[in-house]
Amino acid sequence: GAVVSQHPSRVICKSGTSVKIECRSLDFQATTMFWYRQFPKQSLMLMATSNEGSKATYEQGVEKDKFLINHASLTLSTLTVTSAHPEDSSFYICSARHGTASTDTQYFGPGTRLTVL
Amino acid sequence: SQKIEQNSEALNIQEGKTATLTCNYTNYSPAYLQWYRQDPGRGPVFLLLIRENEKEKRKERLKVTFDTTLKQSLFHITASQPADSATYLCATTDSWGKLQFGAGTQVVVTP
Numbered sequence: 001g002a003v004v005s006q007h008p009s010r011v012i013c014k015s016g017t018s019v020k021i022e023c024r025s026l027d028f029q030a031t032t033m034f035w036y037r038q039f040p041k042q043s044l045m046l047m048a049t050s051n052e053g054s055k056a057t058y059e060q061g062v063e064k065d066k067f068l069i070n071h072a073s074l075t076l077s078t079l080t081v082t083s084a085h086p087e088d089s090s091f092y093i094c095s096a097r098h099g100t101a102s103t104d105t106q107y108f109g110p111g112t113r114l115t116v117l
Numbered sequence: 118s119q120k121i122e123q124n125s126e127a128l129n130i131q132e133g134k135t136a137t138l139t140c141n142y143t144n145y146s147p148a149y150l151q152w153y154r155q156d157p158g159r160g161p162v163f164l165l166l167i168r169e170n171e172k173e174k175r176k177e178r179l180k181v182t183f184d185t186t187l188k189q190s191l192f193h194i195t196a197s198q199p200a201d202s203a204t205y206l207c208a209t210t211d212s213w214g215k216l217q218f219g220a221g222t223q224v225v226v227t228p
């Protein structure tokens with residue numbers, strides 16, 4: 001149980017285009033989902049917290065107009081990288097919290113490798 | 118904010134031996150601390166969670182300790198196997214449930 005999927009697993013796009021990444025909790029409902037990015041050999045950095053039916057909360061330094069997050073249902077959150085540039089190339093990972101308590105475990109998706117040319 | 122420090126050097130270990138990884142945090146004592154495994158190009162996989170009032174937690178060949186005085190957690194893999202080769206991440210959780218990760222320590226188990 002507690003499986004989280006991401007789609008696509010890899011995407012290559014041209015500079016200036018927008019890319020949408022989907023995160024789904026397959027066998028549980030997730031009130032809260034999180035989006036992270038990870039550069040090579042570095043730790044996961046939290047970008048934003050996504051709560052179903054409300055606006056996402058972004059971490060300091062993350063541009064909300066560039067990284068659009070939508071959490072329209074209890075099993076789906078999307079991250080759209082708008083007007084992507086080469087510096088946005090990274091590994092994007094989502095997680096879904098299994099339960100409503102802050103102490104509940106987060107389960108991670110397999111990640112999406114974004115390459116912006 | 119919390120700073121999580123893990124040994125950045127890869128840990129090379131022979132099969133059958135015990136691997137010990139260190140996680141140090143710098144500021145407040147977290148309510149609990151978690152360990153994850155991450156394989157190349159994949160998302161982290163949850164392994165163990167230990168609460169601040171717990172000294173030790175075990176799961177199969179894995180053991181985690183939590184010393185709030187030293188601000189340190191140790192992660193042990195006993196009877197290590199080549200399949201244990203991966204990067205292991207330590208993470209603390211704040212009161213809102215946000216995870217803060219260390220950079221991870223790579224473990225390489227050779228036959």
